[in-house]
Amino acid sequence: MRKCYTRVRRARPLLGTLVEISLAGQAERELHEAANAAFAEIARIHELMSVHSMESDVYRMNNAPVGRAVLVDERTWQVLDLAAEISHASNGVFDVTVGAAMMARGDLPRMVNNLPGGNATYRNIELLSEFRVRLQCAMAIDLGGIAKGYAVDSAVRVLREGGVPEGCVNAGGDLRAFGDEALTVQVRDPLDPAIACAEVDLCDCALATSAGYASSKGYNTSGVVLDPRANTEVGTGCSASVRAASCAVADALAKCALILGEKSAPLLRRFQANGFLVHDKMPIVIDTVPVDARAGPAARDGITQVDVGFANRQSDIMFGKCTGALL
Amino acid sequence: MSSHDDWVRFVSIPVAAVAVAGQVQAAQYLTVQQAQKLMFGKSATFQRNDLVLDSKAMRAIREASGVRVERSKQPLWEVREGDQLNGYFIVDEVYGKHEYITYAVALGPDGRVRQIEILVYRESYGYEIRNPAWRAQFIGKKHGDPVTLDEDIKNISGATMSCRHISEGVKRLLATYEEMLHPG
Numbered sequence: 001m002r003k004c005y006t007r008v009r010r011a012r013p014l015l016g017t018l019v020e021i022s023l024a025g026q027a028e029r030e031l032h033e034a035a036n037a038a039f040a041e042i043a044r045i046h047e048l049m050s051v052h053s054m055e056s057d058v059y060r061m062n063n064a065p066v067g068r069a070v071l072v073d074e075r076t077w078q079v080l081d082l083a084a085e086i087s088h089a090s091n092g093v094f095d096v097t098v099g100a101a102m103m104a105r106g107d108l109p110r111m112v113n114n115l116p117g118g119n120a121t122y123r124n125i126e127l128l129s130e131f132r133v134r135l136q137c138a139m140a141i142d143l144g145g146i147a148k149g150y151a152v153d154s155a156v157r158v159l160r161e162g163g164v165p166e167g168c169v170n171a172g173g174d175l176r177a178f179g180d181e182a183l184t185v186q187v188r189d190p191l192d193p194a195i196a197c198a199e200v201d202l203c204d205c206a207l208a209t210s211a212g213y214a215s216s217k218g219y220n221t222s223g224v225v226l227d228p229r230a231n232t233e234v235g236t237g238c239s240a241s242v243r244a245a246s247c248a249v250a251d252a253l254a255k256c257a258l259i260l261g262e263k264s265a266p267l268l269r270r271f272q273a274n275g276f277l278v279h280d281k282m283p284i285v286i287d288t289v290p291v292d293a294r295a296g297p298a299a300r301d302g303i304t305q306v307d308v309g310f311a312n313r314q315s316d317i318m319f320g321k322c323t324g325a326l327l
Numbered sequence: 328m329s330s331h332d333d334w335v336r337f338v339s340i341p342v343a344a345v346a347v348a349g350q351v352q353a354a355q356y357l358t359v360q361q362a363q364k365l366m367f368g369k370s371a372t373f374q375r376n377d378l379v380l381d382s383k384a385m386r387a388i389r390e391a392s393g394v395r396v397e398r399s400k401q402p403l404w405e406v407r408e409g410d411q412l413n414g415y416f417i418v419d420e421v422y423g424k425h426e427y428i429t430y431a432v433a434l435g436p437d438g439r440v441r442q443i444e445i446l447v448y449r450e451s452y453g454y455e456i457r458n459p460a461w462r463a464q465f466i467g468k469k470h471g472d473p474v475t476l477d478e479d480i481k482n483i484s485g486a487t488m489s490c491r492h493i494s495e496g497v498k499r500l501l502a503t504y505e506e507m508l509h510p511g
Contacts, residue, residue: 010357014490018445173484187483187484188342189339195339195341198336241484276335
């Protein structure tokens with residue numbers, strides 16, 4: 001017999017966008033309570049990581065005296081840790097210190113006492129024990145390229161812990177589905193947001209899209225994407241979508257894929273992600289099929305071990321099962 | 328290796344889920360009654376007492392908030408727990424270039440924002456949203472009409488929707504509270 005449950009859909013303005021939570025598989029009241037808890041967690045992450053707020057961890061780090069260790073929330077520390085991992089793996093294509101250039105260009109408000117020069121990189125961020133962070137030189141950290149995805153992951157963790165069997169959390173296009181049922185997601189055409197240019201089926205995983213949307217259509221964008229290596233703006237009219245197990249990874253890798261194009265394939269492969277690009281209405285799947293897929297089990301195992309190890313670690317962070325062991 | 332190439336389908340179709348006079352992507356999240364219950368609890372009582380803004384009040388609100396005041400009537404409910412004033416429930420609408428949003432704000436008795444919930448979201452890529460007659464077709468449909476706005480809504484990845492217009496709307500509502508409701 002087919003069970004008949006109500007689907008609950010809620011939306012609140014958070015993270016600078018509309019965050020939508022869609023849930024099913026329980027009684028309506030339980031689903032609403034779970035959604036409340038998930039929204040509360042997202043709001044907390046928003047407060048901790050907003051570059052706009054003087055109360056945030058990000059503001060405190062950016063404005064602390066250079067070289068002084070700053071105590072941050074465990075969640076902020078985890079985001080910085082994952083960001084560092086992706087920065088290393090991408091050789092700086094992903095770099096949270098891009099905030100200084102964004103502020104200098106006026107893409108972000110100047111929430112620093114003194115606007116730092118552009119010499120700092122992710123290598124100048126030291127992650128210390130007990131959730132302390134030390135910045136080796138003046139910089140402006142902006143977690144805008146990863147915190148939204150992290151907030152989605154955290155909301156999914158809260159929902160699962162609350163016993164919700166299936167649902168989806170969508171923070172302005174960075175989204176994650178959980179549960180058994182596959183969810184079809186449409187991806188907007190970067191040249192025409194009224195048109196969907198792709199459909200992706202998600203089952204227990206995340207999708208994030210990064211784009212320079214054509215301003216002629218007047219769509220609200222979350223701002224520009226800068227290549228942190230040269231602080232140059234990535235052109236409009238292209239988009240990159242990445243599917244990964246966690247939304248934080250998908251979020252950060254989508255920026256990398258937008259900047260690197262098809263050259264992002266090894267990076268995506270390393271994080272067990274898939275991706276595609278859309279440029280001038282032309283879709284291109286990023287070829288993440290392992291080069292050695294046909295090269296025999298030994299070589300394949302070598303790569304798989306690295307990838308699986310990382311993937312496990314991510315899910316541990318996201319589901320809080322053994323976060324203590326990470327420190 | 329099958330997951331590497333068949334996980335995405337390239338298409339070219341409107342993101343519109345339902346056809347209501349032009350391309351509209353719309354989602355109904357909560358009815359007014361559902362939002363009231365969620366924001367203030369089941370035992371609260373709601374008395375509708377809409378604010379009527381004269382031109383002087385509209386000007387004062389605009390000056391205090393920096394946001395244009397377009398409507399002279401603001402739907403508002405006084406919320407009581409027993410005979411104690413427990414806050415205000417306000418329904419408001421904002422629109423941008425492509426989106427038209429109905430949302431509810433819960434204020435504490437001190438005028439502080441307690442919660443914001445989106446009631447209905449619609450987006451359209453014609454000229455419709457700027458057209459009051461087009462927007463008028465939705466009036467009444469937020470009170471739980473059996474309009475199938477919430478059927479077959481697509482999940483969309485891509486251009487980030489800004490919540491700037493909601494932030495401005497809330498700023499305007501807080502100025503409205505100060506002008507019309509704040510004691511003394």
